Amino acid sequence: MLILTGEDTTADMVIEELNERGAPVVRFDLADFPRSVTTSARYGGGRFAGSLTTGSRVADLSAVRSVYYRRPALPSFENLAAQDARFSRDQVRFGLGGILSTLPGCRQVNHPRRQMAAEYKPTQLSVAAELGFAVPPTLVTNRLDDALEFVAEQGIVVYKPLWPTEYEQDGEARTIWVRAVSPDELDDSVGATVHLFQARIDKSSDVRVTVVGDRVFCVRIDSPFTDWRERYDLIQAYTVIEPPAGLPDLLASYLERFGLSYGCLDFGIDAVDGTWWMFECNPGGEWGWIEHETGLPIARAFAHLLSS
Structure with missing residues (x-):
């Protein structure tokens, strides 16, 4: 099997589990091309043949039965002029x-391609609502009047970015967190681009919820923040819990709709009636720290999925 990743401790966890199973693994990153990665593939004649070589392994591509993508990076081609570098990166990406x-x-x-299709938040919410998840009232708009009415x-109401775009302020990386929005903060700047507003759940x-194949891992996160990701150091507790009846089937239907093998979904538990409100799904989400905090065998589930 192939593992596409850079220096990544989460990928290390999966590879360790695969090694214990005796599964053959070839690890590399697209960013290593062409410095230490070469490839060749033939098409036509009713059959496929190809190979991929890294600094320490050779993979017969016709024999590969699984590929795990763990945030691979494209090569930089720093030795080339900017235009030539762009051309070369595109050839690696599409080749x-x-x-x-x-x-x-x-x-x-x-x-x-399926992961990218599943990244769109409006699509996520539309599919989730169709399948029967509880989805908070949500507005996606660039119309000020509609935002004020909502x-x-x-x-x-809270504001959520539709995509985690890289953002810098005073030379430092910044993240736009989910936060409450008051009417007096809304002005004509709403019209400049598309925004996602959502009713705040009490x-x-x-x-x-981390879903890997048919395994479902649910961890309650207690945090004083609207967006718990804002301060990991202030998270009060991680607690392994069971999903409510029917949720595993909904999760399986959701991933099947997008053709995904795994996904990380975020829910909020209603303080009044206990409803699990579905906020979003990250089809390439982080999970290594969850295993570290709880001991859940998520890496083992990935190893089973890749090797079975």
Whole structure:
């Protein structure tokens, strides 16, 4: 099997589990091309043949049965002029990336194109609502009047970025966290781009649900913040809990709809009636720290998924 990743402790956890199973693993990063990675593939004549070579391994691509993508990076081609570097990166992305994403009889965890299709938050919420998840009232708009009307209807509303765009302020990386928005903060700047506003749920706690194949891992997260990711050091507790009846089937249907093998979903538990409100799904989400905090065998589940 192939593991596409850079220096990553989470990928290390999966590879360790695979090594214990005696599964053959070839690890590399697209960023290593062409310095220490070469590839060749032939098509036509009714069959496929190809190989990939790293600094220490050779993989027969026709024999690969699973690929695990763990945040691979494209090569920089720093030795080339900017225009030539852009051209070369695109050729690697659509050439080597295309070879890997169409390997015959191969499980892709997760397939890059399917993962990208599953990244769109409006699509996530639409599918979730259709399947029967509890989804908070949500507005996606660049119309100020509609935003003001939504806030008036819902009372307390939060703002969420639709994509985690890299952002810097005074030379430092910044993240836009989920936060409450008051009517007096809304002005004509709403019209400059598209925004996501959502009714704030009065939640007793958050839940991170990690689904790997048919395994479901639910962890309650108690934090004083609207967005628990804002301060990991102030998270009060991680508690392994069971999902409510019917949720595993909904999760399986959700991943199947997008053609995903795993996903990390965020829920909020209603403080009044205990409803699990579905906020979003990260189809390439982080989970290593959850295993570290709780001891849940998530890496083992990935190893089973990749090797079975």
